Amino acid sequence: MTTAMHQVLLVEDEPGIRGVVRLMLQSANYRVVEADTAARAEIEARTHRPDLLIVDLGLPDGDGLDVIRRVRAWSPVPIIVLSARTMEEQKVAALDAGADDYVAKPFGSPELLARVRAGLRRSVRSDAAMAQLCIGRAEVDLTRRAARSAVGELHLTPLEYRVLECLARNPGMIVTQRQLLREAWGPDRVGDTRSLRVCVRNLRAKLEPDPSRPRYIVTEAGLGYRLRLDEGADHDEQASITTGG
Numbered sequence: 001m002t003t004a005m006h007q008v009l010l011v012e013d014e015p016g017i018r019g020v021v022r023l024m025l026q027s028a029n030y031r032v033v034e035a036d037t038a039a040r041a042e043i044e045a046r047t048h049r050p051d052l053l054i055v056d057l058g059l060p061d062g063d064g065l066d067v068i069r070r071v072r073a074w075s076p077v078p079i080i081v082l083s084a085r086t087m088e089e090q091k092v093a094a095l096d097a098g099a100d101d102y103v104a105k106p107f108g109s110p111e112l113l114a115r116v117r118a119g120l121r122r123s124v125r126s127d128a129a130m131a132q133l134c135i136g137r138a139e140v141d142l143t144r145r146a147a148r149s150a151v152g153e154l155h156l157t158p159l160e161y162r163v164l165e166c167l168a169r170n171p172g173m174i175v176t177q178r179q180l181l182r183e184a185w186g187p188d189r190v191g192d193t194r195s196l197r198v199c200v201r202n203l204r205a206k207l208e209p210d211p212s213r214p215r216y217i218v219t220e221a222g223l224g225y226r227l228r229l230d231e232g233a234d235h236d237e238q239a240s241i242t243t244g245g
Contacts, residue, residue: 072098118172
């Protein structure tokens with residue numbers, strides 16, 4: 001997949017950081033639109049309809065959380081937060097506001113670019129009907145709700161399928177505990193983190209090559225979980241999504 005046609009809106013008020021990130025993205029063949037205020041961010045988002053947003057939370061005329069909420073009200077575009085705020089509750093607030101991922105400053109170029117690629121993959125795949133989810137040597141058909149491993153059929157419960165579907169709709173992105181609980185259990189169970197941990201443990205036991213060292217259903221401490229795709233996985237055991245068509 002070429003990145004030449006992808007456009008990224010960079011919302012950052014510090015000129016030095018904005019310049020570094022701009023050059024980083026341009027070197028990877030992304031087109032970059034910039035905004036240094038919350039007000040300008042929404043104007044540029046509506047004008048250019050970018051493929052992905054990178055948003056700083058500390059802006060001179062408002063909070064980046066407000067930018068995320070306003071954009072999310074009319075667009076499903078992937079949003080990555082890039083911020084010096086590192087407290088767990090601040091990360092959770094950004095994800096609950098509608099961000100797809102969170103990168104803390106200072107950051108490395110490989111990490112940020114990997115998150116951008118993951119965000120763009122999620123956007124492409126969310127528009128397609130998912131046929132199969134491949135995790136290592138296991139294959140899960142999310143439409144037919146059927147699963148197989150190298151040694152035969154796997155039995156996943158309806159609840160496990162719902163959790164896996166929620167993760168698969170956001171491949172490579174952090175999915176918060178609250179979102180997983182709301183979508184899989186219902187809005188009245190958003191505080192039942194114990195049930196979520198048990199469900200994830202069972203999924204790993206069925207799908208991970210080594211459940212004690214999960215490589216595909218990865219915990220983001222204090223935040224939620226991430227379905228890890230082929231980046232970082234071995235060539236013979238890769239997690240991927242095959243789309244229909």
